[in-house]
Amino acid sequence: MYSTDASNYRHVPIAVVTPRSNADVLATLEVCAQRGLPVLPRGAGTSIGGQAANTAVIIDFTRHLDRVLDLDPEHATARVQPGLVLDRLRAAAAPHGLTFGPDPSTHNRCTLGGMIGNNACGSHSVAWGKTADNVRSLEIALADGTVLEVGPTPVDELERLCARGDRTGTLYRGLAALVERDADRIRAAFPSLPRRVSGYNLDALLPENGWNLARALVGSEGTCATVLSATVGLVASPAARSMAVLGFPDNVSAAEAVPALLGLPVLTVEGIDGKLVAALRARRGAAAVDADLPPGGAWLYLETGADTVEQAQELARRVAAVAPDVGATATVVGDPSHRRALWRIREEGAGLATRLADGSEAWSGWEDAAVPPDRLGGYLRDFEKLMEDHGRRGAVYGHFGDGCLHVRIDFPFTATDARHRYRRFLEEAADLVVEHGGSLSGEHGDGQARAELLPKMFPPHIISAFGEFKSAFDPEGRMNPHRVVDPAPLDADLRPVVAPPVLPTRAQLALHADGGDFAAATRRCVGVGKCLAPSGGVMCPSYRATREEKHSTRGRARLLFEMLAGDVITDGWRSTEVKDALDLCLGCKGCKTDCPVGVDMAAYKAEFLSKHYRNRRRPMSHYGMGALPRWLRFGALAPRVVNAVTSSRLAPLLKRIGGVAAERDIPKLAERTFRSWWTRRGGARPGGDPVVLWPDTFTNYFDPGPGRDAVAVLEELGYEVHLPSRSVCCGLTWYSTGQLGTAREKLSRTLDVLEPWLERGVPVVGLEPSCTAMLRADAAELLPDDPRVPALAACTRTFAELVGDHAALRGRRPGGGRVLTQVHCHQHADLGFDADRAVLGSVAGEVDVLEGGCCGLAGNFGFERDHYEVSVACGEHELLPAVRAASADTAIHADGFSCRTQIRQLTDRDPVHLATLTARELGVSGT
Known part of the structure; x- marks a missing residue:
């Protein structure tokens, strides 16, 4: 699980340590x-250059050493542990009107x-700089265990320390001698641009920069x-x-406009490629993406800040007013949700750009080069020509105001000559950025992807000085070796090349996206x-409960990758390690x-279980x-x-x-199933347009009330309600x-029953979100070749989708009180919740929507033996405390x-259920 970071490289670590104290680290x-082993201190593992993966002992600080040790509002400083997630620091500082300036797009999981x-930067670097600009001092441990505090060093203090x-x-x-000898060379060799992240910060040790050893170490x-x-x-x-x-016609036009915008009172100048918007639109639809974007094929986000909303809006209008001068259209976005x-488009760029709109794979590698902002337009034009010459495509986005571009490129890593083509592109790209006076890295560091190219950017004497700098700290070369100094080849250890699958990879499911x-x-x-x-969205509830990498979506995906490679995980689909992680x-x-x-771990788990238990005994659950x-069909008889x-x-x-957790109460069967109630009342009643109400297992056998209420509502609205005949x-x-x-057989028989309705285009209305999502989305994974799917x-509709547009509900003033609503995970993932919001707004006076995670029960999961504690922990993340805190009315x-x-x-x-709330508001009953 730690064999790679967010880069293209793979290195299986020697061991992983999760220390609980500094004493554990030492x-x-x-x-x-004692054993001569290399060491790699690691944060969240989101590095893109390959510096957070190595054949070393990895020290993972994220699980325990993650606290704010001290916060001093008067002096605007904070003392933090290295595993602290950035958003937690920002939350602690917010009550004092403060924040930490650098804010990478990974702000809700990256660590300090x-x-x-x-030397991370983020979108607001035009206002608040890089991490190096915001570090006051560091407490560090050398490889031999020596602990010291470093920071700005006055001359007399430097003499005392020497x-x-x-x-x-x-x-x-050693460091003083290096600076004394090479000070003029350092001044001459380091490019003057806001996003120079490549190499070591030797310029921080110059006397005019305060001989600041803390800032010299940032980015190392x-x-x-x-x-x-x-601190x-x-x-x-x-x-x-x-x-x-x-909005601009294209990326180059946006880049060329940057110099004219830099004097404006803005906090950000962020560029967005139309390809990112297209990728998001392909995944989630246009409505949520395009609503506030002016016409164009590329965009710049210019955020403004002030003491009041009116002042911030006025600044934004002043900024928008310059649009005609730079050949752009403009809009002002004041609504926080918009x-x-x-910002979600921008923050998810690193992920969205890895799957282009046509589904093809794109990769990091040449990820974040930076040039002086006034040369960005020319550089980008030449870079796009370079990609064209190599037959490559990629979505460009990033920190245009600082001249820093991000891009994911469709490198052909499964081709036989992948290494050669990758190397040739990176070498030519490095020549290009140096030609434009830039830095190989403008944010993510050198790692393995760019360290070998540093001699293109720095003269030989500076490269030698980098070696001396590292040796002064780490004379035995055991700290994260072969990064920055004595670099590993940039085309070695490429994950798809060195770990190709050795197992058959054709899935039983369709896996259309792949x-x-x-x-x-x-x-x-x-x-x-x-x-x-740790919060926001639904993913990944089990990780939030355990904080173990193997219970994250990323950890599980990495294990599945390694399982196919057969190197570390050698028992393939029978692997207990993979089974335990997916459990x-x-x-x-x-x-x-x-x-x-768009990793779909639920589908991958179903695929794995199907192969893991093939011709084997399964768990009783x-x-x-x-x-x-x-x-339940038998149970319903008595x-x-x-x-x-x-x-x-x-x-x-x-x-x-039955494999049920001892702590769970077994839900009681309804004394009369939904279908038996339907039969007793005489079935369908003549009305208007026909609809088929889906009698899912849970509604039918356990909780028929929502089904009866749905019938009452639909008939009140003039529909002719039918249930499937069998x-x-x-x-x-x-x-x-x-x-x-078996799932295919059940679904195929169901299609036989529904086929006459489907041929007529009659809506099939689902009440249970998981079953409705199965009909709308997962059926295509099971039966991809069935034309009825x-x-x-x-034809599949949610209850809210069908009734939401009805005149009797649309725009009505509800008489109902307050409602606290839990969004079902499958509504979040497959069905959407906009229609439900609209209906809730019509039947309730005040609606509080919980969107922060799974209830934890998740079908059979929370009932299965050994899952109870995790199930409860997932529910306690947000849902259960909110329910307990809700008023009785x-x-x-x-x-x-x-x-x-x-x-x-x-x-x-x-x-x-929503059907019950709607029935109450309309004054109808399904009894």
Whole structure:
């Protein structure tokens, strides 16, 4: 799981250590020193140059050494541990009107230690600079365990330190001699541009720069020392913000406009390529992407900040007014939600750009070169010509105001001559950026991707000085070796080249996004690590519960990649390591939407389980809960008897036999199923347009109330409601447990029943989000060649989608009270929630929507043995505390049966379905 970062490179580590204290770090360094082992201190592992992957002992600070040690608002500083996530520092500083200036797009999972290692910058660097500009001092440990505090060094202090007879004195004497000898060469060799990140910051040691050893170490990529803590500067955060968005015909036009914009009162000058917007549009539709973008093929985001909203808006209007002068169109975006949607395009660029709109793979490698901003237009024009000459494509975006461009390129890493073509492109790209007076890296560092090219940017004596600088700290060369100094070849260790799949990779599922190739699916994860975010969105609930890499979407994808490669994981589809990592995947599908590259771990898990258990005995839960619809058909014959038994002294035995967690109550069967109620009332009643109401397993056998209420609402609105003539099942429980053959059979029989309705285009209305998503999306993965599946997807509607546009609900003033609503994970991932918001707005006076994670039950997951604690922890992330805090007169709304069951079992509240809320508001009843 740690064999790569967000780069193209792969290095299997020797070991991974997760220290709980600085003493643990020093003990690790001591053991490594005794055994001569290399060491790599690592943050979130989102580095793109390959500096966070090495054949070394990795020290992962993210799990435990992640605190703000001290925050001093008066002096605007904070003391932090290296594993602290940036957003947690910003949250701690916010009450004081402060923030940490550098803000990479990975701000909700990148760590301060990682930012220091890479000299991270972010979108607001035109206002607040790089990490090096915001570090005050560092507490570091050398490879031999020597601990010292470094920072600005006055002349008298430098003399005192050089006079010491210990390891610290040796370090300072060596560095002082280097600077004294090469000061003029350093002044001459370092390009004067805002985003020079390549190489070591030797210029920070010049007398005129305060002989600042802390800033010299920023960006050293763990090659010199291990950061134990850091004191960083904070900046005043504007109380209000707005944004002007300028639209240009193309990227070059946007780049050429930058010099004229730099004098404006803005916090950002960020460039967005139309290819990124196209990629996002292809994945999520146009409505959420284009609403606030002016016409154009490329855009610049110019954010403004002030003390009040009015002042920020006025600044944004002043900025937008210059658009005609630079050949642009413009719009001002003041609404915070709209700004967040636009920033999402920019922040997810590293992921979106790895899958172009046509689905082809693109890679990092030449990721973040920077040139003087006034030369950006010419450089970009030449760079696009370089890509054309090499037959390559890529989406360009980035920090245009600082002359720094990001790009993912469709390098042919599966071709036989992949290494040669990759090397030739990078060498020519390096020549080009140097020709334009730039830096090979403008943000992500050199790593393995660019360190070999540093002699193109720096003269030989500076390259030698880099070696002396590292040697002063690390004379044995054990700190993250072969990065910056004595670099590894840039075309060695390429992950797709050195670890090709040795197992057959044709999937049983269609995996349309990857052409049915499971290997391509595992390559989809590029390590940007959004699944490591502690909050926001749905992905990844099990990681948030355990904080273990193997329970993140990224960790699971990496294990699947290694499984196919057969090098470290040698037992293929039978691997217990992979099975154990996937065991806590809830199948929530949050990653399908939240992951910038659309990793669909729920589908990958189903594929894995199908192969892992082929011709083998499965867990009892697969036979029990995995075949739940089958058993419920028998149970419904005598529901009172079943309920009596499952609540009797036999319940523990039944749970043990069925693989059910002992802590769980088995839900009671309804005394009358939804279908039997339907039959007793006489079936369909003549009305207007026909609709088919889907009698899912959970509504039919456990909770018929929403079904009855849905019938009442639909008939009140003039629809003629029908149920399928025979028993139907979408196959979800078999699908989620990897019993794909049975799932196909169930779905195919269901299509036989629905076919007459589908031929007429009659809507099929789902009440249970997971089953509805199965019909609309996952059916195509199971039966890609069945011509009825596209018709099924086209006809499938959610309850909200069908009733939301009806005149009786649209725009009405609700009389209902307050509602707290839980968005089902599959609504978030596959179905969308906009229609539900509209209906809720029509039936409730005030709606509070929870969108911060899964309920934790997730179908059979939360009922399975050994999953209870994680299931509860997922629910406690946001849902359960919010439910307990809701007032007694607040209705709790959840459309998923799992969500309602989790709430019922872990709180004293009884949640309701949207159909029930709507029925109450319309004054109808499904009794």
